[in-house]
Amino acid sequence: MAASYLPYEPQQQRLLPEALQDWLPEGHLAYFISDSVDSLDLSAFHARYAKAGPRNQPFHPAMMVKVLIYGYATGTFSSRKLAAKLFDDVALRVLAAENYPAHRTLSDFRALHLQELSALFVQVVGLARECGLVKLGTVAVDGTKLKANASRHKAMSYERMLKAEVELKAQIDGLLNRAKAADDLEKNEPDVDIPGEIQRRADRLAAITAAKLRLQQRQQEVDAARGRNPDDQRKPRDKDGKPKGGRYKRDFGVPKDNAQESFTDTDSRIMKRAGGGYDYSYNAHTAVDEAAQIVVAAELTNNAADSDRLPVLLAAVKANLGHDAEQVLADAGFRSEAVFEQLKDSPSELIVALGREGKQAVSIDANQYPHTAAMDAKLRAPRGQAAYRKRKWLVEAPNGWIKSVLGFRQFSLRGLEKVQAEFKLVCLALNLRRMCSLRGT
Template sequence: MFKQYNMNQVILPLDMERKLHKDDIAFTIHEMIEGIPEEAFEPFLRETGTPSYHPKMMMKVILCAYTQSVFSGRKIEALVQDSVRMMWLAQGYEPSYRTINRFRVNLHVQDLLRECFVQFRSQLVEEKVIDQEAVFIDGTKIEANANKYTFVWRKSTERHSQNLIEKSNTMYEELLEQEVIPAMERESSDELSTEELQSVVNKLDDHIEDFNQKIESSDDTAVRKQLRSDRKKPKEYQKQFKDFLQRKQKYQTDMEIFGERNSYSKTDHDATFMRMKDDHMRNGQLKAGYNVQLATENQYALAYDVFPNPTDVRTLIPFLDRIENDFFELPRYIVADAGYGSEQNYQDVHENREREALITFNTYRKEKTKKYQKDPSNSANWAYDEEKDAFTCPNGQQVSFLYTSQKKDRYGFTRTVKVYECEDCSSCPLRAECNKRQSGRNRRIYFNPTWEEQKAYIREQLSETKTGELYGQRKIDVEPVFGFLKANLRFSRMSVRGTDKVKNELGFAFMAVNLRKYTSKPQKVSGRTPYHSQKKDSDDQKMIIRTFFYS
């Protein structure tokens, strides 16, 4: 005997919710979006035109699609038509892929996503899933939606720009010597501006037009032939200066797009070429991408941001500002790996934010090795006399204080360095090993007291039981989120272009990771009942009506 099966029988369930499992992820998405204050949706209101879809519905649909590893607008549209949970979240509406794509790149969606993260974190705190003692920070590089070979490099642009300046100046001087055009007032003697290049082109156009009029007005073949011959050189200059003008404008545009970066992609101007772990050519080829910074606790993504920097060291301070301004108050401990260790970062965390930095530095592991600790040429192993303010080298020579130097990097941060110099290295038996980089003079030591104090503080913190265990938790807290995002969710490449749009998409992706983790195992609930566990009143119950049609 078989169960009843008849394709001529039409079944019309009016409540899609009853087709979903009680622990379905759609209920969690619905509860979170409904918890966003109504004021956050007001920027989407329009007084004219056709009424738009409610942003709550659009947020739920896109978030649900991302949890199912569906990132394409067309596939999301198809999912709304096929998936029961998507039908329930959309409540019968079927937005087109154009509507979906326009919504998820809307600038106002950033505020909605921020509200989602704030709401989600408050829920985790309420349920005591996170303890707010520390925040774990790390970064990853995600490939941009750009062609791999559309790179523009700053050094190349600067070199070509300098060649253009030299050629244009030389040709301008030739035009003045040949009295082809009159001299003009220049803003700078170093280079011709775009306005000045345009002026040269206009004057050459007038000069060539004079030749054309003379040629047309002359009936003498020999004269006309001579005029055409004289016109060739100005036309060549005209062609060259038009090319100079176009290239000058292009180089200026390139430099504006670069900003502080060294490269950008022609496909996505906000993307920077970085070294990815997945080397498609296996030769160190760079790819256009974004440096994504993430703050986590208990393997939940709590805040995120996007930066064009290939390295992490200069992203920490702006990322912490972003967390404090838009997401939550920083906890006591800021935990990150050695890629964030710098004097400026330590100073910002300790002095400006009054927090504890559990961040190692680049040489932390190296300094623990026996080779480093027994190296006689390493000044860190030399004895120091605080009264004399001098070191003693392995040969017994005194390395005395010489002067204090202030070093400012290209980003404006100033470091104070004390310089010490050895008395006499001429007859030292360790000279070849100790003074390799300073041959021809006595050995010098560049000592940064602030940096050394910071490193000593970090060593002390990591040697303690509590803080050492807290730092050791970093790898098992933030790395799994990236692994889930790229491996399980299969989100390894952006589908939109531009920093603002990329931020929106990453917000959906990280929240999808959170929702997948949150619904994968039962959570400790305190003080309230999740939406999908609540019982509806009898007035809200809907009957499932089945209508049978027989042929």
């Protein structure tokens, strides 16, 4: 007896119009993102098109925002890949409602509305609070390095810049002299586009000179912060300007020979990565609320150190939610006597580690570092130890979700301002994904 199968007719045409709402199961992330975006204020997006006429009809901003956020929430950050998935991915077809913007349209929309997209982060945090997912009882902060959109092979050290400048100037002079040579001497030379060669080397020389000046400017700022001045003759001096012994290795404002600068993303910096090695990166920071591990503040800098970021994160939490957190947890990277002094009147209770996992074996001079000594006493108390133990699972998990669940390990954009906005877009997408998973719990 022949087997009996359920009907399978690939060529069968539907007799009634399809409903997009039937394509995905109830409770799907796409529906949650769509409903969430519909509840947000998108007037800033619409304002850009207020004067557009009937002949200039862009895609609807709400649709574009939903598609971009869903892309980031599911690990598709490339506009080209996102445009391709509009045909292949059922969820994206539902969100786009059978619209198919090209990858350039998606890329241009993101670039044009980058600040508006990042501003939605605050609205989503407020939405999470309305849902009871943000309490501002305990907030933990942490930093993580994310790769810049910059090639390590398109960079140069300060030492190499100095040599390359000399070499390029000599090559340009040689080409200019060759261009001026007599015709009878040129006829035996191979054909060369001399003006093009000169321009190519001149452009390269200009790029190297600009990079060298950026390195020097940065080093001048560092030296000035250390109390140096251009006339110090490499001699360290006390507050009265008198030499106090020793000698600086380099003149004021002269970078180390191995100091590097990128030609692709000039705002990125070389930073050490986990597991060893170095990459051009940015230092991203998050503040995570204890109630549901919602990211309530997302900031980013091109400084590898965390020691000055605590006031910035606390200010961002208050700006985003209108209130200070009751308690803030941070690891030893945020430790700084100057920051403790700055935040001594903060309404938030600070619990900041002074060593690995909150352990500090070295005695602290209470006269010289009174705030650090007070923090040490707080961490030694059972209450302080119990509070700090929550930090790791509270804030490091969202950073892991960004890199391992969303798969976001490298920025698509370049430049500090654009990267700051893209990081908020990433955290916005993560929050919506987290809110969707917690819905109904």
